[in-house]
Amino acid sequence: MKRSQLPLRAGVGFKPEHFAEINADAQPIGFFEVHAENYMGAGGPPHAQLSRLREDYALSIHGVGLSIGSMQPLNLEHLTLLKTVCDRYEPESFSEHLAWSSHGEVFLNDLLPLPYTQETLARIVEHIDQVQSHLGRQMLLENPATYLLFEESTIPETAFLSEIVKRTGCGLLLDVNNVFVASTNHKLDPRAYLADFPVQAVREIHLSGHSETIDDAGALLLIDSHDTPVKDPVWALYGELLGRIGPVATLIEWGNDVPDWPVLRSEAVAAQSTIDHIAKRRAA
Template sequence: MRSVETISSGCVGVGFKPEHAVDILAFSGCVSALEVHAENYMSAGGARLNQLESIRRDYRLLIHGVGLSIGGSEAIDREHLARVKRVVDRFEPAIFSEHLAWSAHAGRYFGDLFPLPYTPETLDRVTANIHQVQDALQRRILLENPATYVEFEGSCFTEIEFIAQIVERTDCGLLLDVSNVFVSACNHGFEPEEYIDAFPISSVEEVHLAGYAELTDLGGEPLLIDAHNSKVAGRVWALYERVLARRGPVQTVIEWDNDIPAWDTLLSEAVRAESLLLANAHGASVTPS
């Protein structure tokens, strides 16, 4: 039996997958927002764009970029940025976000988001790239913290110090991916609660929650991968509550990009997020960062 649960807070959404289009259109308003990847909607026309036009009439639309390579060592690809701008101008999303990572080099685009050394040189480059993107799009963007699997010996800043400097220099907002925090914490041996407590929370305008894959590295140590292929883990839900205690109600998106589940399963994750959000809403307020 199909679920008819709905999201009433106005703050919880899911990543849109065409496999769920029939259910989403059948149960209009079952979630408050849908998020799509910009790169999936760069064609000049066709059924995919028409479908998104239909969906955005009933849902708050969020667009998430994966290909601008804001942390890359080369200049932003102007043609790709122009394509992103066409998507943003056409669909007028409530939020546009991108990653603190690089994903392209020498004209090649990769299927992964790679980490950066946190150095003054990298900070200058990322800052300049964000200014370029915000000027082109004529809007404030959100920057997402990465899931990482290596750290650089040459880094001069912690990740949080680096992100705080970016916000100060560019006035961009932040997308706090709570699952990424947990993945990185397990991979690098730091406490995710301490990361959440130190994060510049007043700049957070969106939160991501997703599942991860559990592997082992060549030394037999646990290795978590930001796979977006399963339900949100218990420790991640607990970190989300910690975020809400500091930030209060905030746009939240459940990501599930691989091993796509039935709609009821994805919706149940969104409903759980809303229950935690509502439980923390009374008396919660933004804590100055």
């Protein structure tokens, strides 16, 4: 099974509107991430652009449609299309979400939360085993941003992820913004969450922005909106985390209200500065 092996550098999510500027000059970017579902067609401009980028940069393919957490069987047609994309581009990393997004023939276009129970655990392990076997490569599983908790949950999220890693050999994609969003929404300590997280399995980190609103009860609610720069509390958590575990490949996610290329690139440069600082400190 091919293991995830992104360079220990900062990357960004690729947006087609940035292609011309990216292609004009070499960029201070370690890798690009794309959503697998955008490249499941046979050809056209999306593949032409990605093929060109792939010549010069490492690649992370991020899935949003497998519905790993569904209690129904995986969609084999979708899984086959995903394998075609991975075989075509040989990415350094493939990842998906700890979530579900489909039921029967209905695709909900959202990443929905799960109760953390033994039944859910067994089903996710079964699905990850199927995905890794079909693709012939390790997948990374991303921790979710959540807005509610299930009364029937019997396993803490970090323990749930640890057991998935133990049973499947998958890696983890640690989204630091998701940790901050979920912890704030549930009035928990994000640092305590990260202290319990199985960091030995982390192969990639995501950073993104979030927005604030007020819920019906008048309480602060954070939304994983991916439409702003990374916020200061998330940068602080990220710096503390790398100080503890060392450099990790880090992606800047900015999928809504996408800025001009220099703005997005500057976020990646900031992440790279943290990675370089930690690497130098650990080498001293």
